[in-house]
Amino acid sequence: xxxxxxxxxxxxxxxxxxxxxxxxxxxxxxxxxxxxxxxxxxxxxxxxxxxxxxxxxxxxxxxxxxxxxxxxxxxxxxxxxxxxxxxxxxxxxxxxxxxxxxxxxxxxxxxxxxxxxxxxxxxxxxxxxxxxxxxxxxxxxxxxxxxxxxxxxxxxxxxxxxxxxxxxxxxxxxxxxxxxxxxxxxxxxxxxxxxxxxxxxxxxxxxxxxxxxxxxxxxxxxxxxxxxxxxxxxxxxxxxxxxxxxxxxxxxxxxxxxxxxxxxxxxxxxxxxxxxxxxxxxxxxxxxxxxxxxxxxxxxxxxxxxxxxxxxxxxxxxxxxxxxxxxxxxxxxxxxxxxxxxxxxxxxxxxxxxxxxxxxxxxxxxxxxxxxxxxxxxxxxxxxxxxxxxxxxxxxxxxxxxxxxxxxxxxxxxxxxxxxxxxxxxxxxxxxxxxxxxxxxxxxxxxxxxxxxxxxxxxxxxxxxxxxxxxxxxxxxxxxxxxxxxxxxxxxxxxxxxxxxxxxxxxxxxxxxxxxxxxxxxxxxxxxxxxxxxxxxxxxxxxxxxxxxxxxxxxxxxxxxxxxxxxxxxxxxxxxxxxxxxxxxxxxxxxxxxxxxxxxxxxxxxxxxxxxxxxxxxxxxxxxxxxxxxxxxxxxxxxxxxxxxxxxxxxxxxxxxxxxxxxxxxxxxxxx
Ligand code: IVH
Numbered sequence: 001x002x003x004x005x006x007x008x009x010x011x012x013x014x015x016x017x018x019x020x021x022x023x024x025x026x027x028x029x030x031x032x033x034x035x036x037x038x039x040x041x042x043x044x045x046x047x048x049x050x051x052x053x054x055x056x057x058x059x060x061x062x063x064x065x066x067x068x069x070x071x072x073x074x075x076x077x078x079x080x081x082x083x084x085x086x087x088x089x090x091x092x093x094x095x096x097x098x099x100x101x102x103x104x105x106x107x108x109x110x111x112x113x114x115x116x117x118x119x120x121x122x123x124x125x126x127x128x129x130x131x132x133x134x135x136x137x138x139x140x141x142x143x144x145x146x147x148x149x150x151x152x153x154x155x156x157x158x159x160x161x162x163x164x165x166x167x168x169x170x171x172x173x174x175x176x177x178x179x180x181x182x183x184x185x186x187x188x189x190x191x192x193x194x195x196x197x198x199x200x201x202x203x204x205x206x207x208x209x210x211x212x213x214x215x216x217x218x219x220x221x222x223x224x225x226x227x228x229x230x231x232x233x234x235x236x237x238x239x240x241x242x243x244x245x246x247x248x249x250x251x252x253x254x255x256x257x258x259x260x261x262x263x264x265x266x267x268x269x270x271x272x273x274x275x276x277x278x279x280x281x282x283x284x285x286x287x288x289x290x291x292x293x294x295x296x297x298x299x300x301x302x303x304x305x306x307x308x309x310x311x312x313x314x315x316x317x318x319x320x321x322x323x324x325x326x327x328x329x330x331x332x333x334x335x336x337x338x339x340x341x342x343x344x345x346x347x348x349x350x351x352x353x354x355x356x357x358x359x360x361x362x363x364x365x366x367x368x369x370x371x372x373x374x375x376x377x378x379x380x381x382x383x384x385x386x387x388x389x390x391x392x393x394x395x396x397x398x399x400x401x402x403x404x405x406x407x408x409x410x411x412x413x414x415x416x417x418x419x420x421x422x423x424x425x426x427x428x429x430x431x432x433x434x435x436x437x438x439x440x441x442x443x444x445x446x447x448x449x450x451x452x453x454x455x456x457x458x459x460x461x462x463x464x465x466x467x468x469x470x471x472x473x474x475x476x477x478x479x480x481x482x483x484x485x486x487x488x489x490x491x492x493x494x495x496x497x498x499x500x501x502x503x504x505x506x507x508x509x510x511x512x513x514x515x516x517x518x519x520x521x522x523x524x525x526x527x528x529x530x531x532x533x534x535x536x537x538x539x540x541x542x543x544x545x546x547x548x549x550x551x552x553x554x555x556x557x558x559x560x561x562x563x564x565x566x567x568x569x570x571x572x573x574x575x576x577x578x579x580x581x582x583x584x585x586x587x588x589x590x591x592x593x594x595x596x597x598x599x600x601x602x603x604x605x606x607x608x609x610x611x612x613x614x615x616x617x618x619x620x621x622x623x624x625x626x627x628x629x630x631x632x633x634x635x636x637x638x639x640x641x642x643x644x645x646x647x648x649x650x651x652x653x654x655x656x657x658x659x660x661x662x663x664x665x666x667x668x669x670x671x672x
Contacts, residue, residue, distance in 0.1 A: 006051045010059075013044040017060045018159060018250075025154040025221075026252045035645020038629065042649060046632055058130045058158040063151050068211035072144035075135040079228045081121055081171065082140065082305050084288065084312040090267050093289070096311045097263050100291065103300060103308075110292040111260045112239040113269040116312050117223055118283040119175030119203050122150060124224075129164035131156065136207065140305060149207050150174075152216035157250035165232030170246060172224035176203040177281045180219040190446055191520020192334060199283055221282070224251040238292045259292065266313070274315045286314035317378050319388065320353070322346035324373045327358065327402045329409045333437035334517050335426040337408070337415060339364060341375075341387060348379045356385045360422040361404040368392075370399035410434070429567035435462055435469070438515050442470045446521050447513035448502040452495045460484055469567075470513070471574035473499055503580050506617055507534050510580055514571075516562045518555045526550060527559075533583040534572065538563045584620075595667055596624030599635045602650075605643030607660050615663075622667060630655060638663050 001009070017040050024030040024037070041060065048055045055062070087093045101107050121137040134150035135143040150156055153174065160168070176184075176199040184202070185195040196202040206218035227242050236242045240259060247253040256273070260266045270287050277284060291297050291309040300308040323344040330338040339358040346353055356377055358364050369375065373390040404424060406415060413428030426434065439458040443450040450473070453461075461467045464484055466476060476499065481492040505513075508528035512521045519527075530548055531537040537559070545556035562568055576582060601619050603612060603626065610618065615638070616626045630637060630649045637643075637650040637657045650657050658666065 001047075001050075003051060003054075006047055007054060010044065010047050010051070010054050013040060013047070014059055014159075016040060017044060018157070018161075021060060021154060022157065022161070022250055026250065033645065035648075039645055039649045039652070042630065043652075046653075049632075057132075060158065063154070063158070064213060064216040066148045066212050068213075069148070070210070072146060072208070072210075074138075074142050075133065075145045076142045077123060077135065077138075077140070077228075079169070080140050080305065081123060081137045081143070082302065082307055084116075084310055085306045086286075087289075087311050087313040088316075090263075093266060093270075093311070093313055094263050096289075100296075100300065100308070104291075104296055106296070108261065109296060110238075111266060112243075112290045112292045113258045113260050113266055114225055114288045114290070115254060115256055115273060115280075115284045116286040116288045116314075117173040117175055117225075117254075118200050118285045119173040120200070120207065122146070122172060122174050122207075122222070123228060124150065124156065124170050124172065126160055126164070126168040126170075128166060129160040131158045144208070146207055148212040149209060149215040152212055153220045153222055155221055155252040159250075161250040162248060164249060165230050165234060167229065167231040168249070169228040169230075170224050170251060171226040171228050172222045172251070174203055174207055174220055174222050175199065175282045176206065177219060177221055178283065179281050184218070187520075190441070190444070191522070192515060192517045193520065222252055223254045223282075225254070225288070236294060238294060239290050239297075240292060242294070260289070270313050270315075277315070284315070286312050288312050318348050319376055319378045320346045320348040321374055321376055321391065322353075324369060324371060324375045324387070324390070326371055327364065327369075329405070331408060331410050331426055331431065331433035331437070333434055333441055333515050335408075335428075335431065335434050336423040337404075337426060338423070339402075339404075341369075343375075343377065346377070348377060348385060353377060353379065353385045356387050358387065361402075361424065362422050364402050368401075370395075370401050372396075372399035408433070429565070430468060432462055435467075438470060439467070439473070441515045442473070442513045443502075447509060447515075448505055449509075450495075450502045451498045452491065453498065457487075457495070469571050469574075471571045471578065474503070474574070474578035474580065503578065504614070505581060506613060507582050507584055510534060510575065510582065511537070514562070514568075516558055518558045523550070523555060528584055531584065535582065538572070593621075594623040596622040599624045600633055601626050601636050601638055602628070602630050602634050602646060603638045603640075604646040605640030607638075607640040609660060618667075636663075 017037075020030065020032055020037055020040070044059070045061050048059065048061055087096055100109065123135045123137070123143065124131060125133040131151070132147075133145065134147045136146055137143050151158065178199055181196070181199040181202060188195050196205075202218070203220060206215050206220055209215045224246050225243070227246060234245070236245060240257060243253045243257060258269055260269060266289055273284065273287060289311050291300065297307070297309040302308060324341055325344055326342040327339055328342055330340060332338055339361065341356040341358050343354055343356060358369070367387065367389060369387065369390050374394040375390045376388040377385050378388045379385040407413060408415060408426035408428060408431055410433030411426065411428050411431040413426050413431055415424045416427055417424055436459050439462065440454060442448055443453040443458065453473070461476070461484070466480055466484070467473055476496065478492050478496060481487055481495065482489055506528070508521075508525040511519065511524040511528060511534060526548065527537055531540065542556045542560055545551050545559060546553065596619060601624055603615055607615055619626050627634065630646055630653065632653060634650070634653075634655050637646060637655055638660065639647055639657050640660060647657060
């Protein structure tokens with residue numbers, strides 16, 4: 001293809017991709033499948049690879065992949081980013097409305113009602129229709145340049161649609177969708193990482209990452225709610241008209257915006273959304289009421305840093321009062337002792353709450369919570385209920401202050417403080433409660449994936465003394481198993497089969513399963529990519545670990561501490577004697593060959609004889625490479641049943657497609 005054809009095709013592809021991106025992320029109404037979309041992206045990426053001079057900053061390929069920054073530069077806002085005054089009652093709202101009568105000489109001006117998203121405000125600047133700069137609010141006058149991070153948000157257009165002005169600056173709220181937040185925290189928990197308290201702080205943290213590739217992994221979203229400046233002579237009459245225009249340029253504007261002609265219509269809007277908050281996938285802490293006519297807004301102007309023409313009418317936090325019946329303790333898999341509150345069951349915003357987290361002992365002491373206290377609890381959206389405070393006036397004198405025990409509630413082992421951490425830990429390696437949590441993790445889907453061993457089965461094996469550490473799982477015997485309650489011959493056989501099968505899991509899974517703090521699945525795969533075996537990892541020094549990108553002192557220290565513990569060494573030794581897979585596929589055993597050296601495979605569809613991980617291991621074992629997406633460099637597409645779009649991509653790029661049988665004979669022929 002010559003440069004002229006490439007230019008034309010690149011331009012065409014970008015606009016097709018931008019359109020589908022918009023349909024998917026803004027309109028929530030895709031016209032094509034993921035596979036088709038990937039294919040378009042691949043074609044564009046391939047063309048841009050061959051003609052690097054044609055790459056532009058706003059190409060859809062440029063949403064990710066930028067090098068980390070060393071710091072954010074400051075940006076001063078041409079138009080300050082204002083804050084809002086608050087109303088907490090219908091009375092406050094009426095007062096705000098009535099103040100404007102005389103100023104506007106209009107007794108029934110209209111208002112735009114919008115939701116007040118609880119995320120963080122950003123400003124987006126476009127020149128000649130191209131997104132060139134994005135900033136945080138900062139102090140309202142100067143913010144930080146977070147352009148690269150904002151580019152990773154798919155619902156932010158990199159190029160405006162239709163007829164665009166020469167210059168445009170819009171304001172909006174970036175948020176972390178609630179459903180994604182729950183998934184995100186669940187994944188962090190699995191990795192032994194601290195979970196985040198709420199979507200808002202997580203959105204803020206994600207947007208302030210120096211490495212935009214980290215931000216790209218956080219599914220942030222945005223609603224645009226204001227026009228800051230525009231140069232092109234287009235003018236609008238009202239706020240809602242302005243938002244319609246921004247929508248036509250490709251921005252994501254909230255569909256629940258609404259016009260109110262009277263204060264009582266605003267109150268209705270406020271009530272409806274207060275009751276329907278849980279139907280939204282984003283946190284809102286109120287509504288924003290804006291005088292709709294822009295000439296009126298102009299006339300009213302600002303007081304200090306707040307506009308007169310807008311007000312936030314906050315939702316009351318959903319609170320309730322109840323008795324704190326007891327403070328109990330959970331033992332986590334790392335031994336952390338986690339206090340929680342047992343409450344007299346109470347309804348909070350339509351949900352019965354019986355327990356609330358208490359985080360750690362500092363939290364209990366700083367709030368001076370006592371068993372028997374009346375407490376105020378608060379629930380925000382889907383987030384776990386929290387105790388806000390205790391009602392000291394209601395104390396009768398019979399309340400008992402809480403003292404953190406000095407020994408583990410499960411095993412009586414000594415509890416210790418760790419530097420820089422509020423939590424207290426049980427360090428007994430044979431603590432049954434820790435073991436229960438650890439076994440639960442060890443057998444879970446993302447770890448050794450042992451079917452039939454989760455939940456009660458694991459607990460009862462521990463309680464019956466059949467396992468004293470996770471390695472004992474591999475030495476279970478049928479005659480002992482069937483003595484356990486509700487464990488028949490058949491379930492025992494199935495369980496043993498599942499356990500046996502898990503021995504083939506790749507070493508990265510074994511590493512994940514150990515549950516070393518800060519070493520989840522992603523880090524485990526990364527580590528096992530660098531080391532040829534778990535033994536090599538154990539023998540490595542901290543410096544070697546620290547030289548691996550993405551591995552910092554927290555992880556390297558955690559790894560070292562884990563393997564320095566003789567109890568853990570014993571577990572590893574038992575794994576070895578049980579025949580677990582501790583050597584990376586590409587270097588393991590006598591079966592290793594170089595048959596597939598330098599050949600790049602992509603695997604798609606369902607295979608008959610291998611799981612996805614197994615086939616990948618076979619390929620690696622023979623020196624081949626596996627990628628997840630097809631590119632020019634792919635040598636073979638190994639396609640199983642129901643192979644989807646990758647087949648089409650492969651044929652369009654002239655890549656050889658082989659079946660499972662053909663793959664096997666490829667190895668055998670080459671062997672023979
Ligand atoms: S308009 C001049 N509309 O609330 C008014 N703000 O307290 C500027 N916010 O920093 C804001 N939803 O981050 C507006 N629909 C909405 C909003 C909204 C959330 C936030 C925004 C602003 C803060 C002001």
